[in-house]
Amino acid sequence: MSEPVATTAVVERLWQAVSDGDEHGAARVVHDALAEGTSEEALLLDVIAPVQERVGVEWAADRITVAQEHAATAINERVIASLAHRPDSRRNTGHRGRVVVSCVDGEWHALPARLVAEVLTLHGWRVDYLGAQTPTPHLVAHLHLTNPAAVLLSGSLPTHLPTAHATITACQAIGVPVLAGGRAFGPGGRYAKKLRADRWAADARAAVAVLDQGIPRPDTSAIRHAVDDLPHLxxxxxxxxxxxxxxxxxxxxxxxxxxxxxxxxxxxxxxxxxxxxxxxxxxxxxxxxxxxxxxxxxxxxxxxxxxxxxxxxxxxxxxxxxxxxxxxxxxxxxxxxxxxxxxxxxxxxxxxxxxxxxx
Structure with a gap:
């Protein structure tokens, strides 16, 4: 096998394809890099993730339209799916245990959560990926059915923090720990700590490390209200x-x-x-x-x-x-x-x- 190509070069090629709206070209860039030795995890986190971040930067700078931003995101999502479902994919079978990856109710920015789900799968976890805007009652119902080792709760917009707090409390009330992640939870996970999530991870690799260490099951004996965590309320x-x-x-x-x-x-x-x-x-x-x-x-x-x-x-x-x-x-x-x-x-x-x- 040849040496892996530099991810910076792959990022630029993928960006060109994505910004041109060329889905097949984008998939070709990623699969060629995979064939040349770049790992699937590196493609997810060091190529696709930076390209998606650049999409947001370009929109904020008014250099691409909302429609172009949506199209670029859709292409990245389909490229991720093409990696996951390629015929020669060597993915583990969930021997590490089962986890749930979900966005906070109201959160439509699902691609960061999808990246986390794919990386966890590569590391041997069975992942129930629930996608964008999962209502808390439906999430809790799913936890009752599956009893996972943890919920990985993703949020990008801080305005969803009150809802995230209710979700964290509801999951913990039935004994399922919560690992929070995403920009909504602030620098260093400051809001994850305020809302008393069990753990916080800055990215997918950190989430893998936290799960490897194990997260204790929360105490379900006491009923907790928002004001207990945030007395200023x-x-x-x-x-x-x-x-x-x-x-x-x-x-x-x-x-x-x-x-x-x-x-x-x-x-x-x-x-x-x-x-x-x-x-x-x-x-x-x-x-x-x-x-x-x-x-x-x-x-x-x-x-x-x-x-x-x-x-x-x-x-x-x-x-x-x-x-x-x-x-x-x-x-x-x-x-x-x-x-x-x-x-x-x-x-x-x-x-x-x-x-x-x-x-």
Whole structure:
């Protein structure tokens, strides 16, 4: 067998095929690299995963459309399937035990979980891969039927953390440990720890290592509530803001129209997009309140500012929306502090030097 080709070269070739929408070319790139000695695990984690990450970066920079992003993701998914189902595939038979890999309810970004499932299969685990947006009651019902060694719970968007917390608690209540992973759980898995997941893994290789060590079964003797893990929820600020979401979005839109009369000439599509942006802001605000981390909200705002800047929309436009929200939520100190820190982050963003600009 020849020496494995450098994965960096394969990444570039796969990216070209994916960005051209060439599914067969993408599959050919990966299978040729496999034939030349690159391991299936390396292709999954060191080739396909970086290409998928680049898809997200290119979309954020406004260099590809949403449709192109969806097409690229679909190609990557089919290439993964072609690896798994090739006739000469030498996969183990699940002698290590059985695990479940699932996305948090509401989470549509399933490719990271799929990669984890494939790698675990390569390492001898029998994997029940449940895919995107698995409702917690159905996940728990499946656990009752299968009694796996662990649930690997994947999340990409932090706004699903409250749901993830409920899922973690429900799985542990029937004695199944939870291994959390994905960007939703924050740098170093900080939110996985706050939500009391049994373990956290940064990637598929780390997940294999955690399972190799074994995860003890959780204690099912005590009933646990969200406030037991997150005592700050006792102030009810998260609950009030979450329940008031529709009114907050509607009133913010009305108040912004009052401040900017030009909005009254917006088309229905423009108004709908503005309302969606406000709703996303409220969703991230409530999530930051849930985990008591204003930095989560500030991070969302600066990421959004990057997106807007790439689309030639002034990032400072976000500040007006925050000011309106603060006016509606003036009775909630933790919420106001979160908004204020977010506004500060945006103000600092607005004065950042533009790369390449002259002094």
């Amino acid at each position: 006792a102030d009810q600020e998260y609950t009030w803001v979450a329940r008031s979401r529709p009114q907050l979005v509607k009133q913010t839109l009305v108040d912004l129209e009052g401040r900017f009369p030009a909005m009254r000439t917006y088309s229905d599509a423009q108004l709908e997009r503005t309302a969606e942006d406000i709703a996303h802001t409220v969703d991230f605000l409530t999530t930051a309140l849930y985990v008591d981390d204003p930095g989560l909200f500030a991070g969302f705002l600066t990421w959004t500012a990057d997106i807007l800047t790439a689309r030639n929309v002034p990032a400072h436009s976000l500040l007006s929306g925050l000011d309106v929200l603060a006016g509606q939520l003036h009775d909630f100190p933790r919420t106001l502090k979160t908004i204020e820190l977010g506004s500060t982050a945006l103000s600092e963003y607005a004065v950042r030097p533009v790369p390449g600009a002259r002094a």
